Amino acid sequence: MNTAPLRAHYPWMSSDDVIYLNAASTGPHPERAVEKGREWLELRAQPQKITIPHMVNAAQHAREHFAAMIGAESTEIALMPNTTYGLNVAARGLPLRPGTILTFDGEFPSCVYPFMALGSRGVGLERVPFGEDGLPDENEMITRITRGDVVAVVVSWVQYASGFVVDLARIGEACRAAGAFFIVDGIQGCGVREINVRELGVDVFASGAQKWMLSPWGTGFVYVRHELHDVLQAPDVGWACMTASADYAHLTDYKYEFWPDARRFEVVTLAYHDFGVANESLAAMREAGGPAALGAHIEALADRLVEWAQSRSDVKLWTPADRARRAGVIAITPDDMPGALGRLKRAGVVCVPREGAIRLAPHGYNTMEEIERTIAALDS
C-alpha cells in the first residue's frame, strides 16, 4: 500500500528507477504544477492573454500560501526570489547599532555573507563554535547573547548539512530579553514542519521555495513582522515598493509612498508565472495535510534511517537521534564514504555529500519501501 501523501503527484517516481532523496537541494515539481507551468508559459508567449488581475492574484495567493505555512498574516509577507535576498532585507534594513551579530559555525553561507558585509557599519559577525558533538552549541549561543553587545542573531531553523533543528523558542526568548533582533533562515524546514513565527518572536524569516516547498527556482518570501514595517528601512527601493505601482496609468506622478504592508520590500516586477506554479505546488502540499501531515510522514521515514544508522558500528549519525531535533535532513557518515556513495548511485538513489556526510532528504512523495531499498543498497 502506498501511503506517501504526495506520491500521486509524481507518477514518474513509480516507473523510473530513481529514489529521489534530495529535497534539501531541489524539490521536484508535482505534476499539476508542471501543467500549470505549461499554461502560464503559453499565456506568457502571448501576453495579451494575461490580465493584470491574473498576475496580481497569483502574487497575492502566493503571499497567502506562505503566510499560512508559518502562522503569519499575508500582509507580513514580501515575495522574494530566494532566501538570501530576504536575509539581505534584514541585514541592510534593520536599524542595527554597532555591536555583534551572532550565528552558528557551519551555517549555510546565506546566514554569513550578508552579515559579514556590515563590518564598515561597526557591526561584526561572530560565529559560535560547534559543540563537541559537531552540532550547534545552543548553550554557548545563549551565554553570548546575554553578554550585552549582541544586536542580532541569525540562524537556520534546520541546519542544511547536519539536519539539526535549532530551538527557536529558546533563542528567540534570549534575543527578546537582550533587545536583539532575531532573524531566521527557514528554507530547510519551511513547508514540512509546523511553525508559528509570531509565537516564537521571530523578527524576520526568509525562505526560498525551491526545496521543501517544491516550487520553481526564483520563488520565495521574507516575513517581516508588522511592528517592524516602519522600523526596517527598505534597503532597495523601486517602483513596486510604492502604492503608486497599482496605477499603471499614472506612474510618473512619482508619489513617494511605500505600501503600508510588506509589499514595500518587493522592489521590481515579479516572476508571476513562477509564483503561479509555486501556488500549485503549495496547494498540493496543503491538500496533503500541510506541514503537520507531511512532517509526520517524513519523520517516520527518517526514524527508519536513524534506526538503521544506529545499528551500524561503521556508520556515524551526525543528525540528532532525538525526533524534536531533526526534520527532513538525515546526515550519515559511513567509514567507507566513496563505497557507500557508489552503491547508492548504482541503486538509483539521488542524494548528495555535504561537509563529510551523506545527506538523505526524503519528502512526502517517498515511500517506506524506497527507504528500505536505500538501506539495502547501503548494506550491500
Ligand SMILES: Cc1ncc(COP(=O)(O)O)c(C=O)c1O
Ligand atoms: C540553509 C540554507 N539557506 C539558504 C540556501 C539557499 O539560498 P537561496 O535560496 O538564497 O539560494 C540553502 C541552500 O542549500 C540552505 O540550505
